[in-house]
Amino acid sequence: MLLTGKARKFAQEDDINTDYIISGRYKFKIQDPNELATHVMEDLDPGFFQRRQDGDFVVAGQNFGCGSSREQAPQAIKYAKISAVIAKSFARIFYRNAFNIGLPLIECDTDQIKDGDELAVDLSQGLVINKTQNKRISIKPLPPVMLTLLSDGGLVEHIKKHKGFALK
Amino acid sequence: MTLGKTIIEKIFSRHTGKAVSANDIVVSKIDFCLGQDGTSGIVIDSFTRMGAEKVFNADKMAVIIDHSSPSPNEGVSRIHKKIREFSLGQKIHFYDVGQGVCHQIVPERGYVVPGDLVVGADSHTCTYGALNVAATGMGSTDVAACAATGQNWFKVPESIKFICLGKLPKGVYSKDLILYLIGQVGADGATYMSCEYTGPVIGALSMEGRFTIANMAIEMGAKFGIMNCDKKTIAWVKQHSKRKFKPVTADPDAVYNKVLEYNISKITPQIAKPHQVDNVCPLAEVAGTPIAQGYIGTCTNGRLEDFAEACKILKGRKIKKGVRLIVAPASNWILKDAMKKGYIAALLDAGATLVTPGCGPCVGTHNGVPSDGENVISTANRNFKGRMGNINAFIYLGSPATVAASVIEGKIADPRKYLK
Ligand code: SF4
Numbered sequence: 001m002l003l004t005g006k007a008r009k010f011a012q013e014d015d016i017n018t019d020y021i022i023s024g025r026y027k028f029k030i031q032d033p034n035e036l037a038t039h040v041m042e043d044l045d046p047g048f049f050q051r052r053q054d055g056d057f058v059v060a061g062q063n064f065g066c067g068s069s070r071e072q073a074p075q076a077i078k079y080a081k082i083s084a085v086i087a088k089s090f091a092r093i094f095y096r097n098a099f100n101i102g103l104p105l106i107e108c109d110t111d112q113i114k115d116g117d118e119l120a121v122d123l124s125q126g127l128v129i130n131k132t133q134n135k136r137i138s139i140k141p142l143p144p145v146m147l148t149l150l151s152d153g154g155l156v157e158h159i160k161k162h163k164g165f166a167l168k
Numbered sequence: 169m170t171l172g173k174t175i176i177e178k179i180f181s182r183h184t185g186k187a188v189s190a191n192d193i194v195v196s197k198i199d200f201c202l203g204q205d206g207t208s209g210i211v212i213d214s215f216t217r218m219g220a221e222k223v224f225n226a227d228k229m230a231v232i233i234d235h236s237s238p239s240p241n242e243g244v245s246r247i248h249k250k251i252r253e254f255s256l257g258q259k260i261h262f263y264d265v266g267q268g269v270c271h272q273i274v275p276e277r278g279y280v281v282p283g284d285l286v287v288g289a290d291s292h293t294c295t296y297g298a299l300n301v302a303a304t305g306m307g308s309t310d311v312a313a314c315a316a317t318g319q320n321w322f323k324v325p326e327s328i329k330f331i332c333l334g335k336l337p338k339g340v341y342s343k344d345l346i347l348y349l350i351g352q353v354g355a356d357g358a359t360y361m362s363c364e365y366t367g368p369v370i371g372a373l374s375m376e377g378r379f380t381i382a383n384m385a386i387e388m389g390a391k392f393g394i395m396n397c398d399k400k401t402i403a404w405v406k407q408h409s410k411r412k413f414k415p416v417t418a419d420p421d422a423v424y425n426k427v428l429e430y431n432i433s434k435i436t437p438q439i440a441k442p443h444q445v446d447n448v449c450p451l452a453e454v455a456g457t458p459i460a461q462g463y464i465g466t467c468t469n470g471r472l473e474d475f476a477e478a479c480k481i482l483k484g485r486k487i488k489k490g491v492r493l494i495v496a497p498a499s500n501w502i503l504k505d506a507m508k509k510g511y512i513a514a515l516l517d518a519g520a521t522l523v524t525p526g527c528g529p530c531v532g533t534h535n536g537v538p539s540d541g542e543n544v545i546s547t548a549n550r551n552f553k554g555r556m557g558n559i560n561a562f563i564y565l566g567s568p569a570t571v572a573a574s575v576i577e578g579k580i581a582d583p584r585k586y587l588k
Pocket of ligand 1: 234235269270271290292466467468526527528530531548549
């Protein structure tokens, strides 16, 4: 699977929490994920939704997605047509939520990516290609459980298909 | 030679029927699962999309309406209605508006006991670790999978052992201790880990004080925050639950990722400054910062003992004019007890306002929203920008005593001077 798009970085790189990804103000009110997506990253970077383009990547530092367990966070990113989040590391609950709903997360050294860089991500080869800087960055391989969930199309499809858990 | 096991490795071994160790991936049965009004809408959607019809065991699931309770607008009302209909239809345990915060209700009504494995669609589910329960927050779809199958997959985490030596000084509470520890290790200092809190300081704490500590394990990124089961735990659980249980202790030769030892005897009241929970300093550094609103409540510090401590300071005194204090008991049981003890009357006399038992202004969805530029001093567990509903406000976190002292003066104040 090859994904291409522009890198979107924020002034704050580390510890971007789920309140910033989608504020509690909206997640309790809005049930339509497409509408929720219009508020993605709003408290951290007002106007982000208007600026981003389909297929872009959210790029961050350490501990992306820390804070609450709201699944609306990866959902808002996915419905904003962000193709993947690339970060140095992810918080645990966010990590599971993203794979459960089919939003790919990529762990790699994001110091080699600047805001606006053109990226191509090759998940099967485990590579991020920074076209702007002409660099190849290797991705931390995905655990087999995550690969199974992604290939089944998320947790709902996994449970439906196997009538329960069929991992390992 | 087999190596010793941590509490969490033992709980997973017991639940899977085989000896498992840190970093193993397991599919395990769970003992209980729960959701709240902000997350259960998606739990229901995912549950339905999985093709599930009945919850695996209606007695092992609870849904609590606590985050926006009572509903402030029609959007939330629609979600509440959906949750209410699902819960009543499935005959699971259901708590409607005004009964309390999920993390108070679940232990208080006796649903969880030592040695359990529990999953909740709320990040502070780790609170029950104070009862020697392996409890963790997950997203809605993960909880839907638990509800449908009674199982989920887990990576058995490595553990960090915190040894808290010494004695908490007067005017310094479990909230100060956990803020101090978070300041030491950072917001991602325990990511994916299980924190085992041990040592004489933990042993000396009441169960209420222990809940405060386990509650905030997630603020270091941890998956679990767990404690040993001692006499106090057993007495508390027996008082609240009829279920039989078997506590779990770590082996003396258990393997830890890290062992961190702290002498607590010299710590002072602590404050987490905006907008990060690990942005912690001694209160003295920010003393005098003006505040517009105080908040005592939440799953961290909305319990009887917290109101008792606040009353020690506020009884017979007045909140400064122009400053407001919002009080939200963590459950209706706590509200009734606090009324019996006269705490509520004392707080109202001081000028506080009482809101519905539940999350209150914690997450900024239905009341107590601060204005632009205002500083808030709160007993909650998070101070992220926008957390209380306004991105232009500033949230400082401290103990109930610190909040009480601060609303009297209208600025961040050290509670110890009121305790002589
Ligand atoms: S009181 Fe605050 S932290 Fe606790 S469950 Fe409610 S919103 Fe979450």
